[in-house]
Amino acid sequence: TCDKCLCVSEGSGASTCNVESAQAVVFTGSGSECALQTVSYAKCPEVDNVGWTLATGVVDNCNDACATVGGTCNPDPIIALNDLGKVDVTAFASVFSDLGLDCRSFRDADDDGVPYLYNSRCFYSYSQTPTCEANGVPESNVRICCCGADEDCPVPTPTPTPTLTPTPTATPTPTPTIVPTPGWTLATGFIDDCNDACATVGSTCNIDRIIALNDLGGINNTALGAKFSELGVECRSFQDAIDSGVPYYYGTFCTYTTSRTPTCEANGNPNSNLRLCC
Numbered sequence: 001t002c003d004k005c006l007c008v009s010e011g012s013g014a015s016t017c018n019v020e021s022a023q024a025v026v027f028t029g030s031g032s033e034c035a036l037q038t039v040s041y042a043k044c045p046e047v048d049n050v051g052w053t054l055a056t057g058v059v060d061n062c063n064d065a066c067a068t069v070g071g072t073c074n075p076d077p078i079i080a081l082n083d084l085g086k087v088d089v090t091a092f093a094s095v096f097s098d099l100g101l102d103c104r105s106f107r108d109a110d111d112d113g114v115p116y117l118y119n120s121r122c123f124y125s126y127s128q129t130p131t132c133e134a135n136g137v138p139e140s141n142v143r144i145c146c147c148g149a150d151e152d153c154p155v156p157t158p159t160p161t162p163t164l165t166p167t168p169t170a171t172p173t174p175t176p177t178i179v180p181t182p183g184w185t186l187a188t189g190f191i192d193d194c195n196d197a198c199a200t201v202g203s204t205c206n207i208d209r210i211i212a213l214n215d216l217g218g219i220n221n222t223a224l225g226a227k228f229s230e231l232g233v234e235c236r237s238f239q240d241a242i243d244s245g246v247p248y249y250y251g252t253f254c255t256y257t258t259s260r261t262p263t264c265e266a267n268g269n270p271n272s273n274l275r276l277c278c
Helices: 062-070 075-085 089-098 194-199 209-218 221-230
Strands: 004-009 012-029 033-044 051-056 105-108 115-116 119-125 143-147 185-188 237-240 248-250 255-256 276-277
Touching: 033 248, 051 062, 062 143, 062 255, 075 089, 075 119, 075 143, 089 105, 105 221, 105 237, 185 194, 209 255, 221 237, 221 255
Parallel strands: 105 119, 237 255
Antiparallel strands: 004 012, 012 033, 051 143, 115 119, 115 143, 185 276, 248 255, 248 276
């Protein structure tokens, strides 16, 4: 006798199941002789994890991860989720959160094994298209896989970018109005630097606070975005810039730097950015 058996479901691979027992009428001899007896039968476990599923670096790829839950990897929602990360990290992070993962910051990876979480950072890729076959890199990452149909793996809709009313002239879309208040102050690329911006509100640039805020952005995008939000600027994504004029907002993303040290004298780059100055 054995207490395990192998159940096979067409199109879904194999899974191990326990033997179940039940009372049934069984033929016991010739003619119409029957009796109620206990019989054993194999019952495969119900598949309750089809949809977004987690794969660790040890499992290697989404094909393997989906096979363990009796599903098949569907690359289309994975690609859509990766594309979402490039335009709306908040919506991107919500899928990780639904699976019990906390994105503390976000990065662009040259890797077709995205989206994944590693050391509290959630990764997407501008240069690569995700595949079901990609192995986990690094090995200790946690990758998100779709094991089912498109409707089993919902991808949030990105928050629409607010449409600003254009000015009558052919000038670029106006940046948010700067409120002259001592403390954290916005400087535009046309004002050039934080010394000038602080002078307009009767104050002096404090470089130590700017450096501290930049360093915070390198480890916690959410905290950096909150400081921009207090001044009416919404960070939709974050980038590491090779620029000493950080932190600044441009287009829809907010920047910090891990390769330079911010200065009060740095000019705005590009000209239409909004820089946070103390």
